[in-house]
Amino acid sequence: MIIDDFFEGVMNLLKKVKETQKEVMLKVAELIKDVLKEDKLIHIYGSGHSQILAQEVFYRAGGLVPINAMLDLGTSVYAGALKSTSVERLPGYGKLLLDYYQIEKGDLLIIVSSSGINVVPVDLALGAKERGATVVAITSIEFSKSSPARHSSGKKLYEVADIVIDNLVPPGDALLSVPGIKTKMAPVSTIINSVILHSILSMAAKILADEGIEPPVWLSANVPGGDEFNKAYVKKYKYRIKAL
Numbered sequence: 001m002i003i004d005d006f007f008e009g010v011m012n013l014l015k016k017v018k019e020t021q022k023e024v025m026l027k028v029a030e031l032i033k034d035v036l037k038e039d040k041l042i043h044i045y046g047s048g049h050s051q052i053l054a055q056e057v058f059y060r061a062g063g064l065v066p067i068n069a070m071l072d073l074g075t076s077v078y079a080g081a082l083k084s085t086s087v088e089r090l091p092g093y094g095k096l097l098l099d100y101y102q103i104e105k106g107d108l109l110i111i112v113s114s115s116g117i118n119v120v121p122v123d124l125a126l127g128a129k130e131r132g133a134t135v136v137a138i139t140s141i142e143f144s145k146s147s148p149a150r151h152s153s154g155k156k157l158y159e160v161a162d163i164v165i166d167n168l169v170p171p172g173d174a175l176l177s178v179p180g181i182k183t184k185m186a187p188v189s190t191i192i193n194s195v196i197l198h199s200i201l202s203m204a205a206k207i208l209a210d211e212g213i214e215p216p217v218w219l220s221a222n223v224p225g226g227d228e229f230n231k232a233y234v235k236k237y238k239y240r241i242k243a244l
Contacts, residue, residue: 094123105132116157
């Protein structure tokens with residue numbers, strides 16, 4: 001059955017990602033730990049449906065506090081799916097985002113883009129590195145290699161990021177061939193990327209705790225005492241994190 005095929009496909013892909021990307025994920029977790037110790041921010045960007053990943057780890061119960069989700073409407077499907085596709089290919093737009101979200105030296109920028117071929121993710125990576133931030137890409141190298149670059153440099157995201165986590169998502173994202181349907185179905189990138197992100201963020205918190213430092217983690221506002229617990233974090237980060 002298709003349901004069985006998708007579950008099996010997702011689990012196999014997750015297993016492969018863990019086996020092949022664990023070492024680089026641990027390296028990223030160490031970097032995030034250092035960012036937390038220096039009281040810097042972890043910025044995360046994705047356009048189109050990749051923006052779901054920025055939302056997934058932002059202001060999330062059980063998630064790290066100092067995450068600046070770059071929830072840009074211009075490259076979001078909320079403001080028009082076709083428009084977001086066009087804006088993601090627009091030269092110069094990435095610099096506007098770097099300025100608006102105030103990415104600076106010592107920060108960490110995570111860019112999620114499975115294709116990694118569009119202009120804005122590449123511009124963001126190049127610009128953030130110029131500012132002294134470290135850039136981590138979560139992308140699919142196979143997907144990137146299967147399509148031409150749209151950036152004027154001819155580069156793709158995996159070629160300009162400081163560190164690359166390969167999510168191993170197949171070209172086109174969709175996982176299943178369904179009899180009687182011309183195109184593949186069941187995109188898998190959101191699931192895989194979410195697991196990658198929560199794994200590395202939780203690992204970073206664990207490393208920090210092992211050093212005797214309490215990591216800043218949100219408590220759900222829907223459990224008793226949640227609002228009171230989070231008050232100090234809100235006060236500290238309200239004017240540093242754009243979407244708070």
